[in-house]
Amino acid sequence: MCMRIPLQKLPKVVILGIESSGKSTLYNYLKSGVPGTTTPTKRFSQSSVNIQAMKSAKPSILVDPRTGQRLLKLKHADVVSVSRRVSLFDISGMKAQRERWIHHLQNVDRIVFVIDSSAPLQPQLTDLKQVMCHPHSQEAQLIICLNKSDTGADLKMQITNFVNEEPIFKQFLNDESLGVVRTNFQTGLGVGEIAQFLCV
Numbered sequence: 312m313c314m315r316i317p318l319q320k321l322p323k324v325v326i327l328g329i330e331s332s333g334k335s336t337l338y339n340y341l342k343s344g345v346p347g348t349t350t351p352t353k354r355f356s357q358s359s360v361n362i363q364a365m366k367s368a369k370p371s372i373l374v375d376p377r378t379g380q381r382l383l384k385l386k387h388a389d390v391v392s393v394s395r396r397v398s399l400f401d402i403s404g405m406k407a408q409r410e411r412w413i414h415h416l417q418n419v420d421r422i423v424f425v426i427d428s429s430a431p432l433q434p435q436l437t438d439l440k441q442v443m444c445h446p447h448s449q450e451a452q453l454i455i456c457l458n459k460s461d462t463g464a465d466l467k468m469q470i471t472n473f474v475n476e477e478p479i480f481k482q483f484l485n486d487e488s489l490g491v492v493r494t495n496f497q498t499g500l501g502v503g504e505i506a507q508f509l510c511v
């Protein structure tokens with residue numbers, strides 16, 4: 312007898328950010344573990360990718376029989392490897408293509424927004440706000456990557472203040488579905504944290 316296995320929809324992950332911010336470099340990293348060489352993306356690329364991450368296993372709580380004190384037991388071995396297959400979209404950041412970003416937001420589960428730390432920040436924050444205001448983004452989780460962190464500008468404090476002050480990010484902060492991470496996609500800095508975010 313032939314058993315039918317129901318097709319499961321893969322979580323949809325979109326990588327957005329201005330041109331040359333490092334999206335395709337991250338896409339390569341998540342697909343194959345190396346940054347590779349990139350050329351400007353014309354429209355978008357999509358792949359089904361198995362994301363692998365290291366995660367702390369739930370720590371076991373031990374109770375000291377003498378004092379009743381709760382002790383946390385977390386051994387090195389409690390760090391476990393997790394994986395999740397996702398449908399990953401690398402979208403062009405060219406100015407003419409940015410108005411098409413919203414077409415990729417339908418049914419999105421995770422948004423990876425890549426900031427280019429070496430480019431003017433304000434227009435990138437305007438783009439980010441526009442993306443997160445869209446009704447299709449409301450159920451998504453967001454990770455903001457401060458990429459090209461090797462170029463000097465450390466934007467972590469500035470971005471953290473920005474998301475704390477902008478009302479549209481409030482619900483994402485309340486649901487703990489927003490992360491900010493410093494990255495360098497040429498060396499792989501921060502890619503582990505992004506993988507963890509995608510595996511939750």
Ligand SMILES: Nc1nc2c(ncn2[C@@H]2O[C@H](COP(=O)(O)OP(=O)(O)OP(=O)(O)O)[C@@H](O)[C@H]2O)c(=O)[nH]1
Nearest residue numbers: 330331332333334335336349351352404459495496
């Ligand atoms: N210095 C530095 N360069 C980076 C970093 N990440 C990516 N790059 C480089 O930035 C350039 C552009 O990277 P891409 O990944 O092609 O940029 P993109 O966001 O896909 O650009 P579009 O496809 O045009 O939207 C490449 O030369 C990368 O090697 C980083 O963290 N630091």
Ligand SMILES: [Mg+2]
Nearest residue numbers: 334335351352
């Ligand atoms: Mg690209």
